[in-house]
Amino acid sequence: MELSEDQLIEAIARVLSGEEPGVVVGIGDDAAIVRPGSGQAVLTTDLLVEGVHFERGTISARDLGAKAITVNVSDIAAMAASPRYALVSLAVPAGIEAAWVIELYGGMRDVCAEHALALVGGDTNRADLVVLSVTVVGEVAPGRALLRSGAGAGDAIVVTGSLGGAAGGLTLSLAADASSLLSQPWARALLEAFERPVARVGEAQVLARAGATAMMDLSDGLAKDLSRLCLASGVGARVRTANVPVAPALAAGADALGVDALQLALSGGEDYELLATMPMNALEAATEELRDGFGVALTQVGEIVEGAGMIAVGPGGEERVLEPAGWDHFARG
Amino acid sequence: MELSEDQLIEAIARVLSGEEPGVVVGIGDDAAIVRPGSGQAVLTTDLLVEGVHFERGTISARDLGAKAITVNVSDIAAMAASPRYALVSLAVPAGIEAAWVIELYGGMRDVCAEHALALVGGDTNRADLVVLSVTVVGEVAPGRALLRSGAGAGDAIVVTGSLGGAAGGLTLSLAADASSLLSQPWARALLEAFERPVARVGEAQVLARAGATAMMDLSDGLAKDLSRLCLASGVGARVRTANVPVAPALAAGADALGVDALQLALSGGEDYELLATMPMNALEAATEELRDGFGVALTQVGEIVEGAGMIAVGPGGEERVLEPAGWDHFARG
Numbered sequence: 001m002e003l004s005e006d007q008l009i010e011a012i013a014r015v016l017s018g019e020e021p022g023v024v025v026g027i028g029d030d031a032a033i034v035r036p037g038s039g040q041a042v043l044t045t046d047l048l049v050e051g052v053h054f055e056r057g058t059i060s061a062r063d064l065g066a067k068a069i070t071v072n073v074s075d076i077a078a079m080a081a082s083p084r085y086a087l088v089s090l091a092v093p094a095g096i097e098a099a100w101v102i103e104l105y106g107g108m109r110d111v112c113a114e115h116a117l118a119l120v121g122g123d124t125n126r127a128d129l130v131v132l133s134v135t136v137v138g139e140v141a142p143g144r145a146l147l148r149s150g151a152g153a154g155d156a157i158v159v160t161g162s163l164g165g166a167a168g169g170l171t172l173s174l175a176a177d178a179s180s181l182l183s184q185p186w187a188r189a190l191l192e193a194f195e196r197p198v199a200r201v202g203e204a205q206v207l208a209r210a211g212a213t214a215m216m217d218l219s220d221g222l223a224k225d226l227s228r229l230c231l232a233s234g235v236g237a238r239v240r241t242a243n244v245p246v247a248p249a250l251a252a253g254a255d256a257l258g259v260d261a262l263q264l265a266l267s268g269g270e271d272y273e274l275l276a277t278m279p280m281n282a283l284e285a286a287t288e289e290l291r292d293g294f295g296v297a298l299t300q301v302g303e304i305v306e307g308a309g310m311i312a313v314g315p316g317g318e319e320r321v322l323e324p325a326g327w328d329h330f331a332r333g
Numbered sequence: 334m335e336l337s338e339d340q341l342i343e344a345i346a347r348v349l350s351g352e353e354p355g356v357v358v359g360i361g362d363d364a365a366i367v368r369p370g371s372g373q374a375v376l377t378t379d380l381l382v383e384g385v386h387f388e389r390g391t392i393s394a395r396d397l398g399a400k401a402i403t404v405n406v407s408d409i410a411a412m413a414a415s416p417r418y419a420l421v422s423l424a425v426p427a428g429i430e431a432a433w434v435i436e437l438y439g440g441m442r443d444v445c446a447e448h449a450l451a452l453v454g455g456d457t458n459r460a461d462l463v464v465l466s467v468t469v470v471g472e473v474a475p476g477r478a479l480l481r482s483g484a485g486a487g488d489a490i491v492v493t494g495s496l497g498g499a500a501g502g503l504t505l506s507l508a509a510d511a512s513s514l515l516s517q518p519w520a521r522a523l524l525e526a527f528e529r530p531v532a533r534v535g536e537a538q539v540l541a542r543a544g545a546t547a548m549m550d551l552s553d554g555l556a557k558d559l560s561r562l563c564l565a566s567g568v569g570a571r572v573r574t575a576n577v578p579v580a581p582a583l584a585a586g587a588d589a590l591g592v593d594a595l596q597l598a599l600s601g602g603e604d605y606e607l608l609a610t611m612p613m614n615a616l617e618a619a620t621e622e623l624r625d626g627f628g629v630a631l632t633q634v635g636e637i638v639e640g641a642g643m644i645a646v647g648p649g650g651e652e653r654v655l656e657p658a659g660w661d662h663f664a665r666g
Contacts (some may be wrong), residue, residue, distance in 0.1 A: 006561070024373055028565070029480050030411040030549050031377035036369040040357055043453060044364035045468055047422035049460040078363040089380035089466055099334065120376060127382040133422055133466035135378055148362050216363050228339070232361070286430065 008124045012105050020118035022084065028321035029304040032120035034085050034137070042138035042145065045051035051127040058173045060258045063195040064132070065107025071219065072136035073115055073199040074272040078217040079147070081140035083117045083201065102206035104132075115201055144208065150212040151277035155304040158207075158275040158283065160200050160296050163222055164261060165247030167268020169194025171257050181256060189249035197272040203294050207276050210286035213329050215276040220268040222301070225275055227310060227324030233277075239322055240304035241266070242315040266312075267325050277304055341457045345438050353451035355417065365453035367418050367470070368631050372374065375471035375478065377408040377497040391506045394433045397465070398410050398440025399544040405469035406448055407605040409501040411550040412480070413509040413541035414473035416450045416534065421467050424460035437465075448534055477541065479609070484547040484566035488610035488637040489620075491535050491540075493629050496555055497594060498580030500601020502527025514589060522582035540609050543619035548609040555634070558608055558641060560657030566610075572635035572655055574599070575648040599645075600658050602656040610637055 008125035013027045020026070024033040048068050050056055059067075059164075069086060076083045088108060092101060112119050117136070169190040172178055181187045202219075207215060214233055218225050222244065230237050246265040254261035258289075278286065280303075287298040346360045353359070357366040381401050392400075404421060409416045421441060425434060438452075445452050450469070458464075465569055502523040505511055514520045533550075540548060547566055551558050555577065563570050579598040587594035611619065613636075620631040635646075643655035 001341050003377050025412075025478065025480060029482075030408040031375045031414070031471070033412065033478055034374045034376065035415075035475075036372075038370070039368045041369050041374065041470070042364045043367065043418065043420055043422040043468075043470065045422050045454065045466065045467055046456050047458050047464060049424050049458060049464060052424070052458060052460050075363040078364055079366065080359075081364070081366075081626070085376065087376055087378040087468060089378050091380055091382050091385070091464075121378065123379050125382060125385060127385050127462075127464075129461070131380060131382060131424075131460075131466075133378065133380055133464075134469040135376075135420060137376065137470070138364070142368075144357065145366055147358060280372050 008101065008112050012132065023118050023120055024084070026120050027122065032087070034120060037084065037139040039139040039141045042076055042079050042081040042140050043135070044072050045133065045135040046075070047103065048132040051261040056130060059104035059195050063105035065104040066111045066130060066196060068106050068132045068134045069111040069117070070197050070199045071272065072134045073111065073117065073201060074217040076136055076138035077199050077201040077204040078215055078274065079138070079140060080146045080204050080215065081138040081145060083115050083136050083138045085137040086112060086117050086119045086134060088119060088122035088132070090122065091125040091131040093128055093130065094126060115199070121332050139267060145214040146195065146208050146212055146230045148214055148232035151235050151304045153235055153304055153306040154280070155277035156212055156279060156283050156300045157226065157237060157239065157302040157304060158276050158298050159218065159222065159245065160203050160290065160298055162247040162297070163218065163251045163271050163273060164265030164268045165190055165193030166197060166270035167264040168250040168253060168257065168259065171259055184253065186249040186252035187195050190253060193247060193249070194270065197270060199272060200274045200296070203290055203296055204274055206289050206293065207274065207286055210278060210289065211282040212276040213279045215274060217333050218271045218273045218275050220269045222272040223266045223310070223322055224324045229275060229308065230289065230308065236305045237310045238301055238305055238313055239310060240313045243301050245297060245299045341434065348562065352398050356451050356453050358553050359453050360455065365420070370417065370472040370474040372474045375409055375412050375414040377405050378466065378468040379405050379556045379655065381465040383464070389463060391426060392528050394436035395440035395547070398437040399444045401465045401467045402441050402444040402450070403530050403532045406444065406450065406534060406606065407550040409471035410472070410532050410534040410537040411429070411471050411548055411607060412473060412478045413548065414471040414536050415473045416448050416469050418452050418470040419445060419452045419467060419640045421455035423455065424458040426462040426463065427459060429646055442476045448532070468645055479541050479545055479548040481547055481549050481562045481565035484562060484610035484637045486568055486639040487613070488544060488546055489613050489616050489633045490559065490570060490572065490635040490637060491609050491611060491616065491631050492551065492555065492578065492606050493536050493623065493631055494606040495578040495580040495630070496551065496604050496606060497583045497598030497601045498523055498526030499530060499603035500597040501580065501583040501586060501590065501592065504592055508590065510543060510662055515527060519582040519585035523586060526580060527603065528583070530603060533607045536623055536629055537607055539622050539626065540611065540619055541609060542606065543611060544615040545609040545611045548607060551603045551606045552610050555608065556599045557657045562608060563641065563643065569638045569640040570635055570643045571646055572603070572643060573636055576634050578619070578630060578632045578634060601659050
């Protein structure tokens with residue numbers, strides 16, 4: 001079924017909920033108008049392109065919509081800020097089903113509802129492939145944002161949850177024998193990690209209150225993202241590889257997938273867990289609060305050191321340079 | 334030359350100016366942080382896809398960058414708001430020249446500087462074609478925004494500047510004999526209108542102060558955009574075709590291009606002039622202020638009537654239904 005731009009905007013406006021707090025003018029005018037909060041505005045945007053970030057055959061429209069919002073909410077969370085408003089631009093090929101577009105917006109709405117985020121505007125277009133651009137506006141009290149640049153020597157390096165699950169899910173979705181593996185519980189868990197990542201909004205605010213000194217979200221893999229945090233903070237890092245929390249489903253499926261689980265946990269992208277640094281003495285309380293409040297593990301994977309560069313320390317104490325190799329959407333094409 | 338994502342972000346950060354008023358955290362962290370203004374936040378986003386909105390062979394990177402910012406600033410202007418911050422997501426094919434990307438950001442910077450807009454963040458990706466997504470955050474005093482929904486029967490329908498120039502430029506750029514026509518002054522003027530549209534920020538604020546009741550920018554052509562304004566306001570319109578300000582360069586080149594100048598002025602897109610409605614008695618002062626302050630014409634093209642639908646009134650008084658046919662990026666693909 002063919003939709004004109006006006007028809008599509010109308011369908012999208014219908015699938016989105018009506019009155020939202022703070023929204024003065026929503027979808028349908030030249031721009032949206034929102035009431036400002038009392039804090040500073042936090043702005044982030046992310047572009048998802050078919051064939052680069054996703055394949056339409058291997059992710060449902062609903063999961064894609066959810067993920068597009070989640071990856072932006074995760075960037076807001078990584079500043080210890082609260083997401084408030086989302087804008088969505090969509091380009092779709094001529095042959096797209098209306099139902100696919102409605103499902104896509106349904107997935108976006110799910111995640112927006114979960115984080116009390118209002119979807120206030122956007123833009124629709126034709127293109128030869130699906131392009132989805134999401135902008136999220138958040139809010140943070142002045143001076144309370146956590147940047148990448150605050151890590152100091154002696155800080156613990158911590159991550160939330162477990163790592164490598166999303167990269168395992170991507171590997172699985174590209175595997176020739178994927179369908180024969182899908183009866184395995186680990187396989188479904190890996191796909192879930194890849195297709196339905198979760199943004200750690202509340203967890204980030206716990207880490208900020210607990211005294212975290214720097215924070216970012218893990219979109220491009222621990223090694224690469226930690227190298228960025230170190231560069232921004234002017235420090236180095238030592239990572240104890242035995243402490244890296246490999247996703248249990250990845251550990252279970254690594255042999256069947258023919259991958260090195262630790263390697264994926266270090267360099268796989270799109271986990272959207274938090275990477276933070278904090279004083280050693282803040283670690284215990286933060287760990288307890290995340291576990292009790294969110295059921296989410298906080299794991300120390302290393303420590304910040306003076307200087308530059310990263311060292312991986314193996315189980316037997318052996319050391320090697322940890323290269324900032326990771327997921328580079330830009331290098332893939 | 335191949336650039337990694339980090340190298341590209343660094344190059345972009347270099348081409349962009351440094352400290353900007355209101356920017357707490359700019360490019361390089363998970364998100365940007367800006368100080369809120371005293372007004373309400375106005376949000377808009379627009380996606381430009383190669384092959385749909387532009388062809389890389391027919392527009393320079395600098396013009397493309399400038400236009401990507403301008404079309405968003407125009408949406409902010411159409412709310413009678415002031416643009417403050419921009420976010421840019423870019424996807425480029427693997428073979429792109431670094432110089433092309435730098436020029437693109439140079440064009441964005443030009444327009445940002447013109448409107449005192451800070452480019453505070455974004456995202457870079459690979460894709461098989463160039464995709465550019467821009468979000469602009471603006472500001473407006475509470476209750477002062479001009480929506481599409483405020484037009485009332487008896488209001489004059491006005492447009493700034495002249496119409497059809499951009500569509501003429503697009504027609505020319507696609508013409509087989511384009512290069513032989515480029516020695517003509519009208520041809521260069523049409524290309525300029527298409528490649529370097531201007532956002533009417535100050536003009537919009539004049540119209541708002543003068544008492545405009547509804548406003549939008551002309552991105553999809555007068556007929557289509559006016560139909561949207563009428564629908565939002567629950568009114569109809571009568572357009573006097575003899576009064577439609579056809580771009581002089583289009584009038585000069587229409588025969589050579591084989592187009593109907595009035596038709597393009599009614600249905601051609603991407604002029605980014607303002608379409609507004611205002612009480613008849615506000616027209617004279619507004620016209621003088623735009624002419625004296627900006628050197629921009631304000632032309633009454635018709636009036637708002639009760640009911641629904643649009644009528645075109647010809648030079649001899651003959652009437653026909655004016656169909657909302659125009660530029661539909663969505664229908665093109």
